[in-house]
Amino acid sequence: MSDQLILIHIYGLDKPKLTARLTSILAEYDVDILDMGQAVIHQNLSLGILIRIPPESESAPIIKELLFAAHDMDVNIKFSPVDQDAHEAWVKAEGKERHIVTLLGPKITSRQVAVMSKVLAENDLNIDVITRLTGRTSLDEGVLNRPACVEFSLRGTPRDTGAIHREFLNISAEMGVDIAMQADNAFRRNRRLVVFDMDSTLIQVEVVDELAKEAGVGDQVSAITASAMRGEIDFKESLRRRLNLLSGLDEAALDAVADRIPLTSGAERLIANLKRYGYKIAIISGGFTYFGRKLQDQLGIDYLYANELEIVDGVITGKVLGDIVDAERKAFLLKDIARREDISLQQVIAVGDGANDLPMLNLAGLGIAFHAKPKVKAGARQAISTLGLDSILYLIGMRDRDLVN
Known part of the structure; x- marks a missing residue:
């Protein structure tokens, strides 16, 4: 005689001690459990147990006792014999x-x-x-x-x-x-670093557009910004054009804009929970460090890279100090932070909304186009358009019960 394989399916209202009682019966007959799974939806249970009965044991008394226990607990039970060849084929499929x-x-x-x-x-x-x-x-x-x-x-x-x-x-x-x-691999369960674009990602506005309103050139700058976000013109060139229009703006405009910038929905909840679970947080932005530093203080950001506005005698000159943070620079900085944290790029999450974010989105193990233009959604592997930033927590497998509000 050979082993008998039987799939037991129990379904009905969930009951306390049900699993303990059924498996105690199996234990009396020295039965091996090869697999088991359970789901409970609205107090309705579906439990499956695949068992192997050794040749020296009979299935009839086991089934009889399980039937009696199921009747006593007012649940349904079904027994299905499993062919050994079919079982082996199922086992081999595990490597898929x-x-x-x-x-x-x-x-x-x-x-x-x-x-x-x-x-x-x-x-x-x-x-x-x-x-x-x-x-x-x-x-x-x-x-x-x-x-x-x-x-x-x-x-x-x-x-x-x-x-x-x-x-x-x-x-x-x-x-x-x-x-x-x-x-679904080990990296997916072990992300360690989240990199954010800033404008229209962590915050709801493009800061350069807000500064343009202060300078009275809002429509001109917004048109250039929109074209750059669609990937129609080079980011460096678009930034130079926009900053040129801001030349001569008083430094006090920075504070005026900073006071009215709204965080994106879910940003605080997302970052609070990420930090609770030990993630490092970075901003890599084509925006400006003045505003990034305020977010860094407010949210506890670990790394900040953005463009430094040149200000002379209290006036914005229309230039930036140092290298412009464009698409290529963003990708470089993401790799550099990952190296410094001694993690794989597969352990990095990157979030952005513009065409200049695509290189870093596609470098990261999880790259998310957030409320982005169609071209950016098509170029990134993942996209979120219906919910706030905290919905990213679900993409890394967290449940509501794991989170603090």
């Missing part, structure tokens, strides 16, 4: 690639999940585990509704990750949801 897909937005609908899962199926990816990361959703309109986030653990080798990314962007634009797909 694994990915994590994170679905997040103001709410999650069945249509979003249906369309997303269709894309996965068409690319030979099988969903193994589904986990909700956000807290429970209240139906009371008087209760502040939380965002919704569900994580899907996948097995398989995708046919074309670029095509999946494009399809996910289309779904996101059409359905108001964000979808991120990452390789």
Whole structure:
């Protein structure tokens, strides 16, 4: 006689001590547990246990006792024999690639999940585990509704990750949801450094545009900024043009602008939780150090790199001191910080919104285009457009219960 493999499926209302009672019965017969998994949704339990019964034992008395215990606890139980060859094929499939897909937005609908899962199926990816990361959703309109986030653990080798990314962007634009797909590996679970762009990422405005309003040249500077963000003109050239228009502006305008700059939604919650778990935080920005230093003091930023405005006799000259922090410089600085922290680039998260952020986004293990232009979303591996900065916490696998508000 050979071993008997049986898959036990228990389902019904969740009960205290249920697992303890069932496994105690299995223990009496010296049964091995080869696999087990459980999910509880709205107090309804689904528990699976794959067991191996040794040749010297009979399955009938084991099944009889389990049936009696299930009846006594008022749950349903089902037994399915498993072919050994099929089991071995399943074991060998364990070496397949694994990915994590994170679905997040103001709410999650069945249509979003249906369309997303269709894309996965068409690319030979099988969903193994589904986990909700956000807290429970209240139906009371008087209760502040939380965002919704569900994580899907996948097995398989995708046919074309670029095509999946494009399809996910289309779904996101059409359905108001964000979808991120990452390789599920040790690096994904051990990110150590988060690098942020500043303007329109950590803060809600482009500082140079705000300074331009003070100088009375807002429309001219905004047009140049928008063109640079779309990648239509070189960042260094765009910065020189904008600063030239600010030449002669009184230094006091810096304070006036600093006093009205709003942080991006979720920024404080994100950074507080990252620092709680030991992450290092950096700003690498094409903006200005004057404003970066204020954020550094306010949020506890570890590294700051931005452009230093030249100020002579209390007046902005329209020039910067030292090297301009452009796309190439951002990428260099990201690598330099990672080297100094003695971590792999795969352990770095980079977040930005502009075309000049793309090189650093694509260097990092997790690069996120945040509320970015279509060209930037298409060029980055991940994008968030529906929620605040703190939604990044879900992309690194944190749950609401892990977080402080």
